[in-house]
Amino acid sequence: MIITSENFNLEHIAMSGQCFRMNELEKDRYSLVALGKYIELTQLTSDTVEITCDEKEYEEVWKDYFDMGYDYHKVVTSLLKGKDEFLKNAAAYGKGLRILKQDVYETLITFIISQRKSIPAIKTCVEALSRKYGQCKRNIHRNVEYFTFPSPEELSKATKAELREAGLGYRDDYIIKTTDAIVQERIDLKHLQQVSYEESIEILKTLSGVGIKVANCVALFSLHHIEAFPIDVWIDRILNQVYQKKFDINHYSGFAGIVQQYMFYYARYNLKQIG
DNA sequence: AACCAGGCAGAGG
DNA sequence: CCTCTGCATGGT
Numbered sequence: 390m391i392i393t394s395e396n397f398n399l400e401h402i403a404m405s406g407q408c409f410r411m412n413e414l415e416k417d418r419y420s421l422v423a424l425g426k427y428i429e430l431t432q433l434t435s436d437t438v439e440i441t442c443d444e445k446e447y448e449e450v451w452k453d454y455f456d457m458g459y460d461y462h463k464v465v466t467s468l469l470k471g472k473d474e475f476l477k478n479a480a481a482y483g484k485g486l487r488i489l490k491q492d493v494y495e496t497l498i499t500f501i502i503s504q505r506k507s508i509p510a511i512k513t514c515v516e517a518l519s520r521k522y523g524q525c526k527r528n529i530h531r532n533v534e535y536f537t538f539p540s541p542e543e544l545s546k547a548t549k550a551e552l553r554e555a556g557l558g559y560r561d562d563y564i565i566k567t568t569d570a571i572v573q574e575r576i577d578l579k580h581l582q583q584v585s586y587e588e589s590i591e592i593l594k595t596l597s598g599v600g601i602k603v604a605n606c607v608a609l610f611s612l613h614h615i616e617a618f619p620i621d622v623w624i625d626r627i628l629n630q631v632y633q634k635k636f637d638i639n640h641y642s643g644f645a646g647i648v649q650q651y652m653f654y655y656a657r658y659n660l661k662q663i664g
Numbered sequence: 665a666a667c668c669a670g671g672c673a674g675a676g677g
Numbered sequence: 678c679c680t681c682t683g684c685a686t687g688g689t
Contacts, residue, residue, distance in 0.1 A: 507688060513687070559686090
């Protein structure tokens with residue numbers, strides 16, 4: 390299955406820090422475990438991507454996962470035409486980034502894990518949890534074994550000691566409490582997917598280990614509230630040092646989250662000196 | 665081998 | 678409302 394889009398860059402998406410199970414197999418070739426499935430993706434040209442699935446699966450699953458219905462070209466061109474030099478550079482560098490629509494529970498848990506961890510360390514933890522508590526499946530197209538990310542019920546079987554073994558550190562209680570809240574139906578993830586951005590943030594913040602930053606990551610990377618603007622250490626440095634706290638988010642109302650991703654990705658890999 | 669990582673909760677002001 | 682501190686562990 391070949392997808393044509395001038396804003397679909399696998400390297401940018403894999404390195405963007407929004408998903409943690411998209412891995413480079415070789416140059417321009419990636420594996421991805423998501424939504425209980427496995428695919429391999431190849432960047433054939435700058436605007437064509439091949440996915441190892443049939444058209445039916447693409448239409449039903451991946452088209453939505455990769456947010457193919459949204460016009461990223463419009464956002465990039467408007468930033469490139471704007472007068473903000475930093476965002477011009479960021480958009481030019483990150484062109485091809487997309488905001489994924491990931492599984493809510495997986496996004497919730499992975500971003501609880503993400504606090505005070507580097508992206509490679511997060512990936513190691515997520516992989517360990519999947520191997521221990523996820524299901525082992527085999528992809529028929531590639532004949533590859535993989536482990537799905539555990540469901541709340543599956544992860545609720547984990548003991549505190551086991552979570553420590555998986556490298557979660559002090560986040561063990563956060564994972565246990567948040568998973569319990571879901572399994573015991575004190576929070577309804579389906580309902581969470583139906584409410585407004587503001588309401589979703591309030592609900593998410595009631596969970597253990599979920600503050601304003603993680604809540605916004607869940608809102609942006611799984612609930613697809615693209616007005617969400619997560620402020621992590623990198624964005625904070627940019628807002629302080631590049632914009633002297635004068636960045637006006639309202640100038641990008643409705644798609645601030647996309648702007649945020651360009652900023653994060655550009656700074657993370659090009660401006661290590663501003664730390 | 666120090667240093668820091670896509671922060672949070674709890675305490676205290 | 679705010680600022681300050683402790684936190685487990687792995688990657689570089």
